Amino acid sequence: MPHCLDVHAFLHAPGPILDVRSPAEYAQGHIPGAASLPLFSNEERAQVGICYKHQGRDAAVELGLAIAGPKLAALVAAAKQLAPDRVVQVHCWRGGMRSGSVAWLLETAGFQVATLALGYKGFRHWAQTYCATARPIILLGGMTGTGKTDSLQAIARRGEPVLDLEHLASHRGSSFGSLGLPAQPSNEQFENRLAIALQQLPLDRPIWIEAESRRIGLCRIPNELFEQMLRAPMLQVERSRDERVAILVAVYQVAPITDLIAATERLHKRLGGQRTQAAVAHLQSDRLPEACEVILDYYDRTYAHALKRHLGPVYTVDVTGLSADDSAALMLDVASKL
Secondary structure (H helix, E strand, O other): OOEEEOHHHHHHOOOOEEEOOOHHHHHHOOOOOOEEOOOOOHHHHHHHHHHHHHHOHHHHHHHHHHHHHHHHHHHHHHHHHHOOOOEEEEEOOOOOHHHHHHHHHHHHOOOEEEEEOOHHHHHHHHHHHHHOOOOOEEEEEEOOOOOHHHHHHHHHHOOOOEEOHHHHHOOOOOOOOOOOOOOOOOHHHHHHHHHHHHHOOOOOOOEEEEOOOOEEOOEEOOHHHHHHHHHOOEEEEEOOHHHHHHHHHHHHOOOOHHHHHHHHHOOHHHHOHHHHHHHHHHHHOOOHHHHHHHHHHHHHHHHHHHHOOOOOOEEEEEOOOOOHHHHHHHHHHHHHOO
């Protein structure tokens, strides 16, 4: 019989994780790193669900067997491709018949199989609980273009615990935040990524996090974590205006002009018609630094407004003229004295 493991043991067990839910369920959210090995297609799962609702469990089980039967050999072959050493972990939505059936099939085919107690639903409960766990935090703040992300990465290279929310959300948190990045995950998947990332960090050391709005693009920071961030001590990074513009140009100069113009036009209501037209005209004339100058005025006002809502202490760190590594060293020195 397959071993049935709790979430912690399941995440640390050997072998790839095989998610046997439908492709649509997997796309909505899944355990990071899990491979999709669906027992039913989206349409087949819907058919079984309708049958269960109108004809009862026995009829639904018979329909499920009829649908799955011809697929068994292909499922085993796919599992062998994903796990050549034949050690796997299998889960479905609630740890019920789908994962049980696939686990039985794979064990019959010579696999060593572990299943997840309560399935993906149990993992989601664990993920939401883990995101809400209290932990010490140091917030890294500062206006747009101060190089916070580069400094955060430099802090991570020095062995400090870092939670990169923008990387997990695949977004930089502004109208321009999606340019050059992969598509954002669903909010559910963002929470899953967040929980796994937090699990890999110590609970007894301060975690460095870049200050963000409650939303990063389409992804929402869980309320409990965001409330902790609001109350955490913040190191506010400052740089010269010229350096900030140069940093923004370096980030966005690879983006197509059409995308930059579209992102600028999305700010029309906040930036104002005249400033929007000016910024777009600069972009059309290949003057990205001048466009950044115009747009920075809006982002500076937005940041100043957001800073008023921060509930924790704020310490200013001027990193003008410093590289990301030197900035990281200075911020770690300041943090050590808090």
